[in-house]
Structure formats: C-alpha cells, structure tokens
Amino acid sequence: MGREVKVELTNMCMICDGTKVLVQNRTKPGWPGITFPGGHVEAGESITDSVIREVFEETGLTIEHPHLCGIKTWGEPDRMAEIAFLYKAEAFSGELKSSEEGEVFWAERDSLPDMQLASGMEETFRVFFGENLSELYYSRKDVNAPVGEWRYEDWEYKLQ
Amino acid sequence: MGREVKVELTNMCMICDGTKVLVQNRTKPGWPGITFPGGHVEAGESITDSVIREVFEETGLTIEHPHLCGIKTWGEPDRMAEIAFLYKAEAFSGELKSSEEGEVFWAERDSLPDMQLASGMEETFRVFFGENLSELYYSRKDVNAPVGEWRYEDWEYKLQ
Numbered sequence: 265m266g267r268e269v270k271v272e273l274t275n276m277c278m279i280c281d282g283t284k285v286l287v288q289n290r291t292k293p294g295w296p297g298i299t300f301p302g303g304h305v306e307a308g309e310s311i312t313d314s315v316i317r318e319v320f321e322e323t324g325l326t327i328e329h330p331h332l333c334g335i336k337t338w339g340e341p342d343r344m345a346e347i348a349f350l351y352k353a354e355a356f357s358g359e360l361k362s363s364e365e366g367e368v369f370w371a372e373r374d375s376l377p378d379m380q381l382a383s384g385m386e387e388t389f390r391v392f393f394g395e396n397l398s399e400l401y402y403s404r405k406d407v408n409a410p411v412g413e414w415r416y417e418d419w420e421y422k423l424q
Numbered sequence: 425m426g427r428e429v430k431v432e433l434t435n436m437c438m439i440c441d442g443t444k445v446l447v448q449n450r451t452k453p454g455w456p457g458i459t460f461p462g463g464h465v466e467a468g469e470s471i472t473d474s475v476i477r478e479v480f481e482e483t484g485l486t487i488e489h490p491h492l493c494g495i496k497t498w499g500e501p502d503r504m505a506e507i508a509f510l511y512k513a514e515a516f517s518g519e520l521k522s523s524e525e526g527e528v529f530w531a532e533r534d535s536l537p538d539m540q541l542a543s544g545m546e547e548t549f550r551v552f553f554g555e556n557l558s559e560l561y562y563s564r565k566d567v568n569a570p571v572g573e574w575r576y577e578d579w580e581y582k583l584q
Contacts, residue, residue, distance in 0.1 A: 267464055270428040270429070272427055272428050273431070273504060273507075307500075308500070308501050310497060310584060311559055311561075312584035329556060332494060332495065335492065337470060339468055340468070343467050344433060347471075349495070398491045398492035399471055401470035424473075
C-alpha cells in the first residue's frame, strides 16, 4: 500500500421486479430527475453493505445479494475523482417508502427513455442494461479550462 | 462532489484460454507467489484502460473487452484503504513475455489450488470463479491494535 489518491466513492442500484425497475425522482437542485437509488460509501463499510444501506434509507426495501454490474468513473488529469459502483438486485423484502431524497416508484424498464432523466442516466443505463459493458468513464472535455461549478456538460464519456 | 477519501486503486485480470488461465509467479518480497497480472491505476486513465495497460506490461498480451467481475476491498475503520478491480478477459493478441514482476505462464484452472499461491489469492479466486459473488472485503481483526507493517494475517474477510 502507499499510492493513495483522493476519490469519492458512491453506489447506485437497479432493483428489478420482472419488467419493472424501481426509480427515484430526485429533488436535489444540483442533480434533479429520474435516477436509481444510491448514495455515498461510509467509512468502515464494504461497498456491498453501502448499497444495501442506501437502498433501505431511500426506498424502505432490503435488497438481497446485490451484484456488481459495472462502474461509473470520473477521471481528472491527476487522479480518479469519483467512482460509482453500479449494482443490480432482483430479490428484496420490505415495504416501499420514499425518502426526502425523492419519490420512489416502479416503472416499466422500456419507459425509462421517455422520462425526465437526471443528467448522465441515459449513458449509465447502457452499463446497467448492457451485457458487455463494465465502465462508463467521464473525462473533462477541456483539461485546461478553469474548474468552476461541477456541470455534466463539461465532461465527455466513453463506454468500455 | 466533496466527500473524498484517500484510497489506493489497483486492478487484476484473469485471462482465460479454454480451461487454462494465465498466472504470474510474483517475485516481490512483500507478496510472493502465484497471482494474476495487475497493478496500479494511473492518473488520467479509466479503470478498464489501466487493466489493459498492466496486462500488456506484465505479459506482452493485449486483452480485448475485459469485463469487471468483482472487487477486492480493504476497509479501515475511518476509510476504504484499497480497491482492487477484478477483471476477466477471454480475447487477446500478442506474444507471451514475462516482466521483472515475475514469470507468466499458462496453467490449468483446476491446478491452481495446488500451487504456491500469494496470500489472499485463494479467497480472491472465489470472486473470479463464482457467479454470485461481487466483493471480497477485508477489515482489520483488531481495530485497536497499532498499525505496523502491512500483513495479510492482520485482516479478516467476508465474501458478498
């Protein structure tokens, strides 16, 4: 050990029930719109435990055996700035309950493209739905531009 | 963005050719024995690009479409200390060539348990080989013990 970088660690989970998926309509001003539930990894917990906790906090559901289906990453020239761990879950228990993060509800997976998606969700779905993609990697369009407020528009992506 | 932690990012890849896998006999004093090729994620590269680069440097092979099959993580009480991204690759080109990291050679997958494995590889194989495991999470056996030299024996693990 010894080559550490400063990185933000988050998770996001697609919960499936047949042809439906559980979506969250985030009210957060900085990133509003339809997403899947998720949040930050806390100190001392595994990535898997973090996604189970976040899903419970935001949906009231306890997911079982979530499995990692890919990652969404943001690379700065000098470091990896954020890694979001993307999980799928097909088994769960509990009663659906929204949180202050946003209303949660079941939606047909095929209807997702017609919804008011949060920025970046369209390309994120390609990792969740695709069998042969593992990573959605964002990098700055202009690495020499001054770093101001964080905006999706300043980043370009590749799917791998 | 804003909740950053100091973490070390690494990768490891199981390259498969039928029933054989490519192993590396690491000579590094701190962690000797049989592993799969891999190394550190460098600044400015995606995780996928990092594993393609490391495999090339250590084996001479260029892998195509590596896919993420899980993660190996080390959690300290106050942060995630290391995340290793575990990849599988079935397509590759180039000529096999060992590096100073250690000799690389093809081995029957079934023969791996009989080899002189590097510490932790036995449980790591369970993520590489298992269909329903996504994470191998290590935490300190005794969080109050003074942190000395890094040793596998001081950590316990769970598979999720």
